[in-house]
Amino acid sequence: MEKKKLSLIVFSGDFDRAVAAFTLATGAAAVNWEVTLFFTFWGLNLIKKNKGHAAIGRGVLDRFFNFLLGGRNNLPLSRLNFGGLSPRLMTGMMRGRNVATLAELIAAAHELKVKFVACEMAMNILGIKRGDLIDEVQEVIGVPTFLQYSQDAQVMFI
Amino acid sequence: MEKKKLSLIVFSGDFDRAVAAFTLATGAAAVNWEVTLFFTFWGLNLIKKNKGHAAIGRGVLDRFFNFLLGGRNNLPLSRLNFGGLSPRLMTGMMRGRNVATLAELIAAAHELKVKFVACEMAMNILGIKRGDLIDEVQEVIGVPTFLQYSQDAQVMFI
Amino acid sequence: MEKKKLSLIVFSGDFDRAVAAFTLATGAAAVNWEVTLFFTFWGLNLIKKNKGHAAIGRGVLDRFFNFLLGGRNNLPLSRLNFGGLSPRLMTGMMRGRNVATLAELIAAAHELKVKFVACEMAMNILGIKRGDLIDEVQEVIGVPTFLQYSQDAQVMFI
Numbered sequence: 435m436e437k438k439k440l441s442l443i444v445f446s447g448d449f450d451r452a453v454a455a456f457t458l459a460t461g462a463a464a465v466n467w468e469v470t471l472f473f474t475f476w477g478l479n480l481i482k483k484n485k486g487h488a489a490i491g492r493g494v495l496d497r498f499f500n501f502l503l504g505g506r507n508n509l510p511l512s513r514l515n516f517g518g519l520s521p522r523l524m525t526g527m528m529r530g531r532n533v534a535t536l537a538e539l540i541a542a543a544h545e546l547k548v549k550f551v552a553c554e555m556a557m558n559i560l561g562i563k564r565g566d567l568i569d570e571v572q573e574v575i576g577v578p579t580f581l582q583y584s585q586d587a588q589v590m591f592i
Numbered sequence: 593m594e595k596k597k598l599s600l601i602v603f604s605g606d607f608d609r610a611v612a613a614f615t616l617a618t619g620a621a622a623v624n625w626e627v628t629l630f631f632t633f634w635g636l637n638l639i640k641k642n643k644g645h646a647a648i649g650r651g652v653l654d655r656f657f658n659f660l661l662g663g664r665n666n667l668p669l670s671r672l673n674f675g676g677l678s679p680r681l682m683t684g685m686m687r688g689r690n691v692a693t694l695a696e697l698i699a700a701a702h703e704l705k706v707k708f709v710a711c712e713m714a715m716n717i718l719g720i721k722r723g724d725l726i727d728e729v730q731e732v733i734g735v736p737t738f739l740q741y742s743q744d745a746q747v748m749f750i
Numbered sequence: 751m752e753k754k755k756l757s758l759i760v761f762s763g764d765f766d767r768a769v770a771a772f773t774l775a776t777g778a779a780a781v782n783w784e785v786t787l788f789f790t791f792w793g794l795n796l797i798k799k800n801k802g803h804a805a806i807g808r809g810v811l812d813r814f815f816n817f818l819l820g821g822r823n824n825l826p827l828s829r830l831n832f833g834g835l836s837p838r839l840m841t842g843m844m845r846g847r848n849v850a851t852l853a854e855l856i857a858a859a860h861e862l863k864v865k866f867v868a869c870e871m872a873m874n875i876l877g878i879k880r881g882d883l884i885d886e887v888q889e890v891i892g893v894p895t896f897l898q899y900s901q902d903a904q905v906m907f908i
Contacts, residue, residue, distance in 0.1 A: 440739070443906070445770055450633055454603055454749075457713060461735025475766055555773060577777025581756070584904065588742065590601070590749040591770075591906040598897070608791055612761055612907075615871060619893025746900065748759070748907040 438467040439587035441580070446592055447476030455592045456539035463546035470587070471543070472580050473571075474553035477592075478560065480540075481550060481567050544570045551575050551583075596625040597745035599738070604750055605634030613750045614697035621704035628745070629701070630738050631729075632711035635750075636718065638698075639708060639726050702728045709733050709741075754783040755903035757896070762908055763792030771908045772855035779862035786903070787859070788896050789887075790869035793908075794876065796856075797866060797884050860886045867891050867899075 440462040444455045455471065463469045473481050544550070550571045557563070557574060564574055575583075598620040602613045613629065621627045631639050702708070708729045715721070715732060722732055733741075756778040760771045771787065779785045789797050860866070866887045873879070873890060880890055891899075 438739075438743075443770075443774075445767070445908075451603070454601075454633060458601075458735055462739055465736045465739065467739070475770060577774055578781045581754075581778055581781065581783070581904075585754075588739075588745075588747045589904045589906060590747060591908050592603075592749050596897075596901075609761070612759075612791060616759075616893055620897055623894045623897065625897070746897075746905045748905060750761075750907050 438462075439469070439584070440467050441470045441472065441584035441587040441589045443580075443589070443591045444471055444473045444477035444480065445475050447479040451592050452477075452480050453539065456543055458590070459548050460539060460542050460546055463543065463548050468587075469543075469546075469548040470551060470580075470583055471548060472551050472553060472575075474556040475560075478552060478556060478562055478567070481552065481571055482562070483566060483568055540568075540570070549583075551580070553577075553580075596620075597627070597742070598625050599628045599630065599742035599745040599747045601738075601747070601749045602629055602631045602635035602638065603633050605637040609750050610635075610638050611697065614701055616748070617706045618697060618700050618704055621701065621706050626745075627701075627704075627706040628709060628738075628741055629706060630709050630711060630733075632714040633718075636710060636714060636720055636725070639710065639729055640720070640724055641726055698726075698728070707741075709738070711735075711738075754778075755785070755900070756783050757786045757788065757900035757903040757905045759896075759905070759907045760787055760789045760793035760796065761791050763795040767908050768793075768796050769855065772859055774906070775864045776855060776858050776862055779859065779864050784903075785859075785862075785864040786867060786896075786899055787864060788867050788869060788891075790872040791876075794868060794872060794878055794883070797868065797887055798878070798882055799884055856884075856886070865899075867896065869893075869896075 440458070442455050442459060444452070446452070446455075455477075459469045459471055550568075551573045552567055552571050552575075554574050554576045564571075598616070600613050600617060602610070604610070604613075613635075617627045617629055708726075709731045710725055710729050710733075712732050712734045722729075756774070758771050758775060760768070762768070762771075771793075775785045775787055866884075867889045868883055868887050868891075870890050870892045880887075
């Protein structure tokens with residue numbers, strides 16, 4: 435039997451949507467699906483290295499955007515953000531219940547052979563370079579390549 | 593011919609996205625598709641019983657979250673919320689044009705044999721118990737079971 | 751070999767999500783996929799003619815909504831909107847890097863034979879008439895017809 439495939443376009447950089455994406459990815463990989471995460475736009479924020487964010491970007495507008503966006507440790511919730519309070523609350527709730535946190539989900543996804551790819555065009559728009567991204571990212575690709583990888587896959591936009 | 597299948601991950605608790613999800617679900621069920629709605633994160637809010645919301649949740653953080661989230665009768669719009677004014681406006685507009693409201697869409701979906709399932713992990717994170725959910729919910733499942741149910745289905749994340 | 755198909759439900763009217771939708775659509779069409787864009791709810795805003803927006807809509811509530819929503823030239827970002835500043839910044843960044851802007855993406859999509867269809871029910875709710883939409887829109891359809899068009903397609907909700 436052919437291997438089942440799941441491809442997620444991770445567009446959102448919101449904490450809760452990121453958790454949903456990684457939960458789907460690891461859940462599918464755990465039952466032996468071939469999973470690809472295609473990070474684009476704000477989703478690129480999830481796979482940036484944790485260096486000073488203001489240092490990322492080629493021009494001043496890029497720097498401004500990237501500074502405002504921050505990094506993996508201060509993602510907003512899509513709702514009820516309260517100046518950054520809620521993600522911390524939610525991480526606490528997750529930890530209290532033995533549910534994995536985002537950093538753990540990233541590690542688990544990598545361990546389970548989930549493929550991390552980044553969107554070339556969005557990197558170009560936002561002025562993000564390959565070196566700004568974590569090492570787990572295997573490729574920088576465009577839409578046609580993503581579509582090719584996702585042939586016969588379940589595809590979702592998050 | 594095999595029956596067509598549609599599976600929607602209802603992540604959002606926004607009024608407009610909920611309307612979109614139920615419209616897709618009932619539209620598909622009406623032409624004889626097999627439809628599953630998988631409610632997760634804020635989407636769980638759509639299928640909570642209408643008791644006092646502050647009473648739902650196992651701990652104080654849960655209660656806080658659930659209180660803030662409210663219930664089915666005060667969902668925000670993803671845009672133009674104006675302190676809760678717009679959903680009421682929109683319901684009025686829907687009613688004036690004989691378009692079903694959310695409560696009617698839930699009833700219609702149930703009538704059309706749309707399957708309601710809830711995400712185990714999100715319930716765990718948010719401290720929601722089976723008894724907090726409406727009776728139309730048939731099962732509480734994890735991601736692998738959802739993926740299995742959604743084999744050969746059109747899947748969307750809302 | 752059968753032609754590959756991509757169907758996107760364009761629910762969001764946010765600038766960044768619109769760019770993502772058109773980028774996917776044109777990327778797929780460029781490698782010869784059959785692409786359908788189904789505009790619904792706020793997404794209808796992307797395909798409205800640029801006449802005075804307050805003039806669109808059948809009743810006073812419609813006018814109010816449509817006035818608030820504005821048109822294609824003042825779409826908000828889903829994040830970091832800053833009173834309309836960011837879309838202009840982003841357009842500037844896109845232009846500086848030779849990435850197509852939204853108007854160019856719409857033209858490119860049309861050129862590449864991407865099919866534009868509009869959601870009948872959402873038009874009904876929001877009081878938008880056929881004449882309010884740009885000429886590139888080929889049909890006004892309901893969910894069952896959209897599902898039929900999207901048979902064997904990759905479907906995403908944006």
